[in-house]
Amino acid sequence: MDPKTSGYQYDQKGNKFRIKQLKTPQTQDAKLGHLHKHYAEHPSRGLTPAKLAGILQRAEQGDLIAQCELAEDMEEKDGHIFSELQKRRLCMKSVPWKIVPPRNPSAAEQRDTEMLQELFEDMTFFDQVLFDMSDAILKGFSNQEISWHQEEKIWLPQEIEFKDPSWFRVNPNNRNELMLRDHSETGEALQPFGWIRHVHKTKSGYVSRNGLARVLAWPYLFKNFSVRDLAEFLEIYGLPLRLGKYPTGASPDEKMTLLRAVMSIGHNAGGIIPKGMDIEFQNAASGGKDPFEYMVSLMEKTESKAILGGTLTSQADGKSSTNALGNVHNEVREELRDSDLMQLASTLTRDLVLPKYMLNCRSFEKPSRSPRFEFDITEAEDMKAFSESLPGLVGLGFRIPRSWGHNKLQIPEAKGDEEVLTLPGAAAENDNQEQKEAALKKQAITKIAALKQKSSTDVADLYSKQLADDMSPVLKNFTDEIQQLVDSAESWEDLQESLADLNLSVDEATEVMQQALVAAQLSGQHEVNEGN
Structure with missing residues (x-):
């Protein structure tokens, strides 16, 4: 029974499901309505080493909410992390891609592959899909929900929407399976053909430990400690100390008045105090900003190494940043890009190319014969x-x-009759050759018709006789020229020199032979077609 007419379809694993489910996104179900009301709690506020360790440990146990929200905070609050991640994510959007058929494709598989290529090219939002998939580099995974619709019996994605990573949890029975957070212990399985489920492998391990967020969290924490301390140093220790002195027997109100004056005079550069009270300005505390800047710089270099594999493609210290080292670091970044693209291509083949192929193409037999999504990462x-x-x-x-x-x-x-580039002289020469060949073919056809009208004898004998008749004048001209040289030669040496200098033109003889060969070929084709 045809699944398209029976209302059923089979997913990549062979599980049967109703095809009408494709038209309704899974997250619109009422029992998952609480996910739409979830707002981030920003765990980066008041982050300490103990708090960070707890967040990472809960993620290993299946609760990904705090870890994903911390990753969002890190990307928003740390400009260096944001900048480096943008370099790694945006460089993938400019790489050309294509849909390639399976090995040794049949004519039907080739046609269906070309159709899929056109369908992908018509997806105006596909660049955004690629960008949202790359969010998995930081968080370890990225899920996008597909809303399908039909256009003239062809199933197409109407929308592919990125879903917040905090909507998902890890199945406690399978720590590599992501589930939607409902109110059950395990969560709800993702609907077949309804999701692009990209898990990005930055290192080996379970899905909850794949992302760069776990690597970047510690440099982010230590860097923020140094930034906070530097801000306090510049605000307090960079200014001179104000010391207020009140006379003996001052009342609490007088003391408070002096304190307010001391606290405000540093910012307002002015103030008043009662007579008899003094304010002295002491020298600012000794110290400098260098230790704080060193810590910030060290943590940013660690972040660059984790994201791009090096530092010289993002910053230069003026000491070790040579052109050769920069090229080496850029090659490392290209290797990371190629690895990212191959992982994206594998996911797109499984979750987008194969569903389109199974839903729309007649040549589908089994998933192993599906066309593949490929990025062209070869360098010219x-x-x-x-x-x-x-x-x-x-x-x-x-x-x-x-x-x-x-x-x-x-x-x-x-392809086909598509115009190709040619050298100016070569183009004119090709045109002349084509015209010459057409004229020869026309002359040969005329001679064939004339020969067949004259006699019913063997056509090959007629061709031989005709060739001899056509060549006689040409050969006679050759012999006449040679006869003149023999008659005028005074010695054998003179004749040899004259023959060596003789430039006989073979153009006429060549043309006669070409006509004869074309005539023979056309005649043979005619005999075969007539069955003789």
Whole structure:
């Protein structure tokens, strides 16, 4: 029974579900309404080492709320973390992608792959989907809900909406399975075909320990201690000490008046006190900002290493920041980008390409024959060096496929009658050659018709006779020129020199032979078509 007509469909694991469920997002269910009313508690406020350790421990036990909200706070409050994460996330949006068919595809699989490519290209919000998937780099996972609709019997995502990570928990029976937070102990399983579930592997371990947030939390905490201490130092110890003196027997009101004057005079640069009271300004406490700046700088370098694998693509200290080291660090960042893209491609193949393929394509037989989503992460070769080295390799006998050269240089191959680039002289020469070949074919066809009208004898004999007749004038011209040289030569040496200097034109003879060969080929094709 066809699942599309029976109302049922099968997911990637072979589990049956009702296809009408695709039209209703799972999170619109009334029993999950409490998730829409959840607001962050910002656990970064008053963060201490003990509090941070408790947050990380609860996440390991399945409660991801505080850890995900702390990651949000870190990205919002720490400009350095935000900047480095943006570099890693945004660089993936500019990489070209494509849908590729399975190995050794059939004609139907090739057609369906091309259709899927067009469907993906028409998704105007696809760039945002990629960006939201990369949020898993920090938090360890990213879930986006798919809302499906039908257009002329084709199932398409109407909307793909990013859902807050705090909506999810870990299944206590399977610590790598994310569930929606309902009021049960395990949570509710995610609906088949309804989610893009991206788990990003920054390190090995359970899903609750994958994200960079756990690595960045400690540098973030220590950096904020230093920033707070530096602010206090600049506010208090950078200013001179104000010391108020009140006379013996001063009343509590007089003491309070003096205290208010001392506290406000540093900010207002003025104040009044009763006669008999004194305010003295002592030298500011000794110290400096260097220890605080060193701690902040050290923690920011640690954050850069964790996110981008190095520091020289984000900051320079003027000492060790050479161009060579910068290039090495940039290569490390490219390796991280390529790894991120391969993980994104795997998730998109499973959660978006395969559902579209199963719902819309007739060539679907099993998930293992699904088309794949791929990013083109190959770097184009140096075109000048490539063009200089390839002719030498071909001359040595290397059999190099043309498609390999196109892939290396990132140059697409022309399809069908698509115009191609040519050299100006080569284009004119090609046009002349095509015109010449057309004229030869026309002359040959005319000769075939004339020969068949004259006689019913063997056509091959007629062609031989015709070729001999056409070549006689040409050969006679050759013999006449040579006869003149023989008659005028005074010695054998003179004849040899004259023959060496003789420049016989073979253009006419070449044209006659070309006509004969074309005529023979066309005649053979005609005989085969007639069944003779």
